[in-house]
């Protein structure tokens with residue numbers, strides 16, 4: 478089977494990462510959660526008391542910090558590491574969700590992350606989720622999905638996820654955070670969140686996770702079959 482890139486972009490908390498993880502497991506592909514990388518940068522800047530506006534210090538920090546993923550054998554998950562330590566739980570906290578969109582508008586941050594994402598998927602055979610994968614990181618991705626869902630559905634899912642980690646947050650606070658991030662993500666100058674012209678829209682408001690995964694896998698099969706036909710005919 479040809480190794481391809483599957484780009485899953487869309488709004489916060491639409492189920493992108495759960496879908497991407499399941500698709501990667503099904504295909505034996507690597508899964509790269511690019512949002513975790515921006516969260517990791519945010520955590521680093523906060524911990525080192527670096528103002529997001531202090532661009533020289535942000536650039537210096539980008540050279541110093543090491544953002545990597547480590548596979549957790551027990552859960553099978555790829556966990557985000559900052560300078561070698563797993564920081565998966567901290568990057569999911571609300572304090573990071575509240576600051577991450579301000580960090581991900583910084584062009585130097587985007588350039589560094591995009592370069593690293595392109596290097597990580599050099600050999601293809603990956604499912605990558607984020608905001609700009611189909612438009613900027615891999616405009617040549619063979620499968621592009623753009624996910625969306627009703628904001629209350631997304632907020633309720635996020636509330637359950639946070640509660641499972643012991644963080645009780647009101648639905649209103651989550652809705653506000655999602656709306657703020659949607660706005661900042663879609664209106665920033667550098668690689669804003671937008672649907673690539675060739676991305677397929679997937680609205681997850683009223684469908685199950687299994688249906689989301691099947692939808693993506695069907696797209697993958699049809700792209701692979703078309704590729705085989707083209708190779709036979711060419």
Ligand code: DC
Pocket residue numbers: 489490511512513515516577578581606607608609610658662
């Ligand atoms: O997917 P997530 O909610 O964990 O992402 C956190 C933030 O990172 C999101 O609000 C916007 C930013 N992000 C981005 O700008 N580009 C990406 N490719 C992925 C995430």
